[in-house]
Amino acid sequence: MNKEARVQFVIDKLKELYPTIPVPLDHKDPYTLLIAVLLSAQCTDVRVNQITPLLFAKADNPYDMVKMSIEEIKEIIRPCGLSPMKSKGIHGLSEILIEKHNGEVPQSFEALEALPAVGHKTASVVMSQAFGVPAFPVDTHIHRLMYRWNLSNGKNVAQTEKDAKRLFPRDLWNDLHLQIIWYGREYSPARGWNLEKDIITKTVGKKSLIEELEKTSKK
Numbered sequence: 001m002n003k004e005a006r007v008q009f010v011i012d013k014l015k016e017l018y019p020t021i022p023v024p025l026d027h028k029d030p031y032t033l034l035i036a037v038l039l040s041a042q043c044t045d046v047r048v049n050q051i052t053p054l055l056f057a058k059a060d061n062p063y064d065m066v067k068m069s070i071e072e073i074k075e076i077i078r079p080c081g082l083s084p085m086k087s088k089g090i091h092g093l094s095e096i097l098i099e100k101h102n103g104e105v106p107q108s109f110e111a112l113e114a115l116p117a118v119g120h121k122t123a124s125v126v127m128s129q130a131f132g133v134p135a136f137p138v139d140t141h142i143h144r145l146m147y148r149w150n151l152s153n154g155k156n157v158a159q160t161e162k163d164a165k166r167l168f169p170r171d172l173w174n175d176l177h178l179q180i181i182w183y184g185r186e187y188s189p190a191r192g193w194n195l196e197k198d199i200i201t202k203t204v205g206k207k208s209l210i211e212e213l214e215k216t217s218k219k
Contacts, residue, residue: 006149006204007151009203014180021175024181025048025052028060031060031061035052036048036052037125038117039051039086042082043082054076055076055077062097063094066098071087073091088116092115096114109124109135112127121138122137124137125137128173132174134171134173136177137161138157138160143157145180147160148205149200151164188201
């Protein structure tokens with residue numbers, strides 16, 4: 001199967017498995033999505049979805065958020081990890097949204113990435129899920145699967161993003177990045193990986209990786 005056929009197989013199989021695609025992080029507008037994505041760094045989406053209702057009950061917009069102290073924010077978000085950095089980021093970006101953007105989340109990668117604690121991946125998720133702009137945010141699941149599927153060399157997430165954008169049609173990016181995340185969690189996890197259940201890797205995966213896995217499972 002050549003690369004083009006592998007890509008098409010991935011697209012078709014993901015569409016078949018996930019015809020409707022749930023968004024992993026609970027939110028009601030661009031601001032609450034931005035905060036949820038920021039909190040999700042090195043934290044599970046399940047945990048984030050348990051914490052955001054507590055935070056948003058006190059502040060679900062930048063004007064209320066800046067009325068809270070960094071310490072108060074930190075106490076609420078502590079279970080998500082990295083709370084000193086994240087609380088400063090949430091407070092700081094809320095101030096900037098009020099000062100520079102009339103309290104609204106800006107609709108550009110450049111303006112988003114200029115906000116405290118907002119990197120390229122966070123900006124990509126917001127642009128994609130809040131504003132419908134084609135983007136391909138790469139998380140650990142996408143990075144792992146693109147390598148397993150022999151569609152990227154696994155060197156780093158920047159390379160994986162480049163390869164994904166080159167290989168997949170632009171109008172499918174926003175669906176695909178979510179479909180791959182759900183697939184990775186369900187069928188192709190980092191630990192406890194069962195190749196028999198992972199139909200995509202079994203069909204299009206890196207041969208050396210599959211052979212290695214089969215050897216290990218026979219031991």
